[in-house]
Amino acid sequence: MTNQVAAVHAVEIAGLNKIFNAGKSSAVEALVDVDLRIAPGEFVSLIGPSGCGKSTLLRLIANLLEPSSGTVLVNGKPAATARQDQDYGMAFQQSGLFEWRSVVRNIELPLELKGWDKAKRRARALEMLELVKLGDFASHMPWQLSGGMQQRVAIARALAAHPPLLLMDEPFGALDEMTREHMQSELLQICARTSTTVVFVTHSIPEAVYLSNRVVVMSPRPGRITEIIDVDLGGERDEGTREDSAFYGRITAVREALRGVEMTGGARGIEDR
Amino acid sequence: MSRRLRPVVMFCVAMLLVAVLWEGYKAIGPEKGGEILGFGILPRTNDQVMPHVWSMIGGMFDPAQRTGGDTVLQVVLSGAWYSFRIALVGFAVGVAFGMAIAVVLSRFRLAERAVLPYLVISQTVPLIALAPLVAGWGGKLQIGDWVWPRWMSAALLGAFLAFFPVAVGTLRGLKSANPASLELMDSLAASWWRTLITLRFPSAVPYIVPALKLGGAGAVVGVVVAEISIGLKGGIGRLIIEYSRQATSEPTKVFTSIFGAALLGLTMAAIVAGIDALLMRNRPRETTS
Numbered sequence: 001m002t003n004q005v006a007a008v009h010a011v012e013i014a015g016l017n018k019i020f021n022a023g024k025s026s027a028v029e030a031l032v033d034v035d036l037r038i039a040p041g042e043f044v045s046l047i048g049p050s051g052c053g054k055s056t057l058l059r060l061i062a063n064l065l066e067p068s069s070g071t072v073l074v075n076g077k078p079a080a081t082a083r084q085d086q087d088y089g090m091a092f093q094q095s096g097l098f099e100w101r102s103v104v105r106n107i108e109l110p111l112e113l114k115g116w117d118k119a120k121r122r123a124r125a126l127e128m129l130e131l132v133k134l135g136d137f138a139s140h141m142p143w144q145l146s147g148g149m150q151q152r153v154a155i156a157r158a159l160a161a162h163p164p165l166l167l168m169d170e171p172f173g174a175l176d177e178m179t180r181e182h183m184q185s186e187l188l189q190i191c192a193r194t195s196t197t198v199v200f201v202t203h204s205i206p207e208a209v210y211l212s213n214r215v216v217v218m219s220p221r222p223g224r225i226t227e228i229i230d231v232d233l234g235g236e237r238d239e240g241t242r243e244d245s246a247f248y249g250r251i252t253a254v255r256e257a258l259r260g261v262e263m264t265g266g267a268r269g270i271e272d273r
Numbered sequence: 274m275s276r277r278l279r280p281v282v283m284f285c286v287a288m289l290l291v292a293v294l295w296e297g298y299k300a301i302g303p304e305k306g307g308e309i310l311g312f313g314i315l316p317r318t319n320d321q322v323m324p325h326v327w328s329m330i331g332g333m334f335d336p337a338q339r340t341g342g343d344t345v346l347q348v349v350l351s352g353a354w355y356s357f358r359i360a361l362v363g364f365a366v367g368v369a370f371g372m373a374i375a376v377v378l379s380r381f382r383l384a385e386r387a388v389l390p391y392l393v394i395s396q397t398v399p400l401i402a403l404a405p406l407v408a409g410w411g412g413k414l415q416i417g418d419w420v421w422p423r424w425m426s427a428a429l430l431g432a433f434l435a436f437f438p439v440a441v442g443t444l445r446g447l448k449s450a451n452p453a454s455l456e457l458m459d460s461l462a463a464s465w466w467r468t469l470i471t472l473r474f475p476s477a478v479p480y481i482v483p484a485l486k487l488g489g490a491g492a493v494v495g496v497v498v499a500e501i502s503i504g505l506k507g508g509i510g511r512l513i514i515e516y517s518r519q520a521t522s523e524p525t526k527v528f529t530s531i532f533g534a535a536l537l538g539l540t541m542a543a544i545v546a547g548i549d550a551l552l553m554r555n556r557p558r559e560t561t562s
Contacts, residue, residue, distance in 0.1 A: 062460050083462050090460040096453035100475045100556060109471070113461045143557040167460075 008076040010165055010197035011038040011061055016070035018056055018223075029222035030056045034070070036216065036225065038197060040164065043188075045200045045208035045215045047254065053223025054201045055169055061199060062090055062167050075164060086114060088165040089158030093173040095150040097142040097157075104129065104138040107157045114161060128156040131190060148179040155187065159194060166191070166198045172207070181242070184210055188237055205258070209250045210237065217257040227257040292326045299323050324525050332525030345526055349512060349533035356496055356508035357537050359424050363431020364492035364541070368485065370432065371439030376469065378440075379447040396437050400495060404430055404502035423505055430499035434491030442484025446477025479556070482549045489541040497534060509533050 016034040021027045031053045038044050046054040059065045060072055063079035074082035082088060089110070097106050107125040116124075129135050132152040142150055151171055158166055172180045184207060191198055202208050208215045209231055217227040231250045233241055241247055299318045307315035316322060324332070333346040343351075374392070378385040407426045414421035450473050458468045500510030509530060516526040 064456060064459055083460065086461060088460070090457065092453045092456065094451065094453040096451055096457050098454065098472065098475065100478070102555075110461050112471075113463055113467065141555055141557075 008040075009037050009073070010040045010042065010075065011036065011199065012071075012073040012076075013037070013057075013061070014071050016057075016060065016072065017068045018053070018060060018065065019068045022068060031060070032222040032224045034225055038199065040197055041195050042214065043191060043198045043200065043212050045202055045212040046218060047202055047205065047208045047215055047258070048218030048223075049220055049258075050203075051220040051223070052218040053220070054218050056223065057218075058167055058169055058199060058201050062088065086110060086161050087163055088167050089161065089163040090167045091151070091154045091158045091169070091171045093170040095142070095147075095154040097150055097153055099142050101142075102138070103134065103140050103142060103145070103153050106142065106153055107160050109157060110161045124160060125156075128160050129153075131159070131193070132156045132186070146179075148175050148183060151175065151183065152186070155190070159190070159196065162194065164197060166196050168198065169201045170203070171200075173202075180207070181239075185237075185239065187211065205251055205254050206242070209247060209254060210241065215250075215254050217254065219260075226260065229253050229257060295323070296326060299325070321521070321524050324528065329525045329528045332523070333529050335523075337526075345529050349509070349529050350536075352507065352509040352512045352530070353533040353537045356493075356500065356510060357540060359428045359500075359508065360431050360492045360496040360537065360541060361544075362425075363428040363496055364435050364489055366428065367432035367435025367488055367492060368439050371436035371484075371488065372443050372481075374436070374440045375443035375447060378444055379473070380465070385444070392437060392440060395433075400430060400434065400498050401502050403433070404499045407499075408503040423503070426503055427496050427499040427505050427508070431492040431495035434495035435488035438484045438487035438491065439481070442480045442487075443477055446480030447473045449480060450476040478552050482545075482552060485545045485548060486542070489545040490538065493534075493538050493541050497537075509537060 013034055013036040016031060017029075018031040019027055019029055034057065036044075046057060048054050056065065060067055061074065061079060063072070063083040072079040075087050077085070077087065097103075098109070101109070104122065104125045107128050108121045111121040111124060126135070126138060129138055132155055134149060134152055134156070137145065137149065142153065145153065151174075155166075155171070158168075172183050175183065187198075188211060190196075198211075200208070200211060212231050215229045215231060216225055217229065218224065219226045229250065233244065233246050233250070302318040303315060304318055306317040309315065320328070333349075334344050337343055337345045337348040374388075378388060404426070407429055408423065411421040411423070411426045411429075447469075454472055454476075455468070458472055463471065496508070497510040497513075499505070500508040501514055505511060512530045513527065513534065516523075516530045520527050
């Protein structure tokens with residue numbers, strides 16, 4: 001363990017504050033005094049009611065927003081540098097695929113922006129398609145695929161450049177329950193195989209518990225971290241894990257942490273399934 | 274019936290229907306025109322005003338001049354071809370200018386608020402009033418040995434009508450890019466220019482295509498009206514005026530020139546339809562047109 005602590009953190013957030021419309025009467029304290037360290041290879045979920053700033057926190061890590069104060073380091077670099085270097089991949093609730101590009105050309109997009117040559121791009125994109133089990137769909141157009149398949153393409157695109165960090169904002173939020181559980185298992189396998197660090201925003205408690213090494217519970221007004229819950233379920237996680245009593249134990253722990261949030265702020269938008 | 278053949282057959286049926294209606298009214302309508310509720314709105318049906326369809330078709334093959342030479346059809350077709358080339362230049366200039374303006378306006382929000390009202394006002398100026406002005410300015414233009422050719426004034430007025438729908442459509446289209454896709458481009462540290470080419474323009478295509486249809490029609494109207502207004506010889510606009518003056522002696526001539534103008538518009542529409550098919554291939558379509 002001491003070796004890991006000494007190594008560079010995948011994400012290191014210290015004294016982070018984010019105020020929208022600062023100085024105006026409409027000012028909103030989106031995040032207050034956030035400190036978080038994420039080790040390489042870790043899977044961390046951010047959970048909390050609407051308005052707790054979990055998506056804001058993810059966008060600050062991605063450098064899509066600038067912090068009002070505090071620092072965000074990704075792989076030991078400032079977040080802005082990490083974005084320029086494409087040190088992370090990102091997937092959203094909407095797949096955001098380009099409907100005029102074939103599946104394989106969608107996956108090539110990050111590599112195009114990195115200036116890779118065509119043959120190298122194509123080879124990597126096809127490799128990523130195999131990884132998300134869509135090898136036969138390379139030349140399909142996105143609108144010919146189901147929602148779950150589109151989301152898999154989006155994940156393949158996010159991972160195409162082999163970034164060490166994957167940022168996901170409710171990527172399975174629009175999928176039906178069966179597809180969702182299936183995608184969760186596949187995501188875990190992919191991340192284990194590629195040893196990718198993941199920061200995952202969700203409002204589903206079982207999803208957070210099933211996927212994560214740690215669940216970060218957040219509360220609104222002002223947005224802050226109230227509790228960090230370790231999820232040690234021992235060994236490989238598979239469909240059997242969902243029936244496990246330890247799994248239910250951790251779900252209860254997260255739910256109780258969120259109840260504490262509810263007492264102080266009201267837990268709207270939490271899915272208890 | 275194959276899907277390709279269907280529109281062609283439907284077009285022929287529609288044309289036939291118009292001919293039947295024409296002849297039908299000619300057969301039962303009042304010879305000297307008629308009144309409904311005191312308004313003289315029923316057109317006369319004599320051969321002067323409403324020639325038979327077959328005499329129109331026959332008239333196409335009469336010589337255009339009393340002295341002989343090219344037939345009316347040949348003269349009209351070469352006039353339409355002349356105007357078509359001018360309209361094509363006007364269309365191309367209008368599309369390029371419209372798109373360029375849309376890019377600038379989408380880049381600078383202040384520019385959009387400052388410039389857009391002027392673009393709207395520009396379209397309210399009657400073309401008839403503008404045409405002699407443009408021709409006048411063009412006539413004074415001379416750079417070295419190069420003199421502004423008169424047909425360029427007509428092309429410019431075609432461009433003037435074509436650019437507006439293209440600018441408005443493209444502007445809306447550039448703004449229509451999916452927010453998640455825009456955020457993705459940001460997360461990939463893509464430059465503004467790169468985002469424009471890779472994301473915003475492709476997103477705008479479904480908005481640009483209908484704008485091109487309007488722009489194509491605008492270019493044709495602009496050129497034909499400009500030809501009449503500035504007195505440019507050789508084009509279909511001039512022929513329409515010339516033949517309508519001869520309507521008393523040769524009533525079928527003017528119809529041939531109108532057919533020529535319609536053919537010109539149809540050809541432009543076909544070109545835009547070709548662009549449409551090219552740009553929208555591989556895209557989901559909600560309706561077929």
